[in-house]
Amino acid sequence: MAPAEPIPFTGATATGAFTTTPSPTDPYIYQTGFGNRFASEALPGVLPIGCNTPQRCKYDLISEQLNGTPFVSLRASLLHAWFYRIQPSVAHKSLRRHRPNPDLEAVFTPGNADVVFTPQDHSWAAFPFPPNDEAVDFVDGLKTIAGNGDPAAKEGLVVHVYLANKSMDRRAFCNNDGDMLILPQEGRLDIQTEFGKLMVSPGELVVIQAGMKFSVKLPDGVGRGYVQEVFGCHYELPELGPVGSNGMAQPRDFETPVASFDVDQSEWTVVVKLVGKLFAYEQGHTPFDVVAWHGNYAPYKYELGRFINSATVDRDQSDPSIYCVLTTKSKVPGVSTADFLVFTPKWQVSRNTFRPPYYHRNVCTELMGMVCGKWALSSLPEPGGLTYEPSYMPHGESYDLWKQATTADLVPLRVGEEAIAFMMHIPSHVSLTRYALERCGMAFVQTSWGV
DSSP, X not given: OOOOOOOSOSSOOOOSOOOOOOBTTBOOOEEEOSSOOEEEESSTTOSOSSOSSOSSOGGXXXXXXXXXSOSSSOGGGOOEEEEEESSOTTOOOOOEEOOOOTTOOXXXXXXXXXXXXXXXXXXXXXXXXXOTTSOOOTTTTEEEEEEEEEGGGTEEEEEEEEEESSOOOSEEEEESSOEEEEEEEESOEXXXXXXXXXXXXXXXXXXXXTTOEEEEXXXXXXXXXXXXXXXXXXXXXXXXXXXXSSSBSOGGGEEEEOOOOOOOOSOEEEEEEETTEEEEEEESSOSOXXXXXXXXXXXXXXXXXXXXXXXXXXXXXXOGGGGEEEEEEOSSTTOEEEEEEEEOOEEEOOBSOOOSOOOEXXXXXXXXXXXXXXXXXXXXXXXXXEEEEOTTOEEOOOHHHHHHHHHSOOOOEEEOTTOEEEEEEESSOOEEEHIIIIISSOEEEOOOTTO
């Protein structure tokens, strides 16, 4: 063993907060931690001391607050951020209706003829990119697959895919309906937000909360991925319980942008989504002019490969909730609106155990997809596609796989190499859209057990 590298000196003191180091695929730096109260300045000395709204901010900047929770909330749940920006957000022209996106849905009640509640399971092959002769950016490329509830009541969620081949050009998006968990499957997303910039690659997720403006560029020319949007709640780390203080997603592995601003007085369009409808307004300056900010309501990203699996080491199976990365609370104590689970490479070592996912009828609806690689147990789903297992309906692997699993020698086995799968675990009924069932051309009914 080579001798350890000696510490170059002792008695030193840190001169700044920790930030990450840029890489060949990600030129940006980030602050680390989940739920922290961050403070970031692109120019030194901008953040006021001892107050949020001084009579006059440095450089004549404008102070502006963004709330993620009502003013009167429990201190532990308060979410907000203070911006110090060149122009206030209120400096814009009149709002107008934006051209509709026919594949976007938000209200998932039986009275909506464009959504269907069905107990039949479904699968989708990889959703296709737009034709080369059609320029589609992230906003125009949103296609709703499933959902429940209603953003007007701030209850429920929606699942989209995005299919894009064009960067957003002097165009920003602001979703007033809910928080968006975005999961790229093909092509990086170069996302500029009011808080700073994030580069999000396949194998990472990014959360952009309600009311935040952002713009998406496609450095690889195309973008395909998944979006889970929750109404009236925010993503949290799940409780660890008997797992203890270590394991699953670690708070220090979440990354939040540092302040970064542009000086740009060209014409910009801001598209706003409200109850699934699109509106727009123009303004004569960039929305990304925040010189400094502080608070705990900020976007963040997470690399799924850093998830720490807590696997069974003797016999029987752990429930899939052990793979939960993020969760969102519902109005029912102890019940989530949705859990986001990830399946990364792991060892299988259990004895006297049926190792594939056990056959079950789950109160939760399951939407599952692949980011990369191959699902170890069957051909579904394929990367860029999706599967849907509705509430209470039976599902499981095929007869051939059952027979193999019940007769195999149970030796230690490495599974899922170079593969990342995810599941949206939703404790309620979920409806499918007409786009998902009829217009996308990728849907087919699943079969199992050789039927």
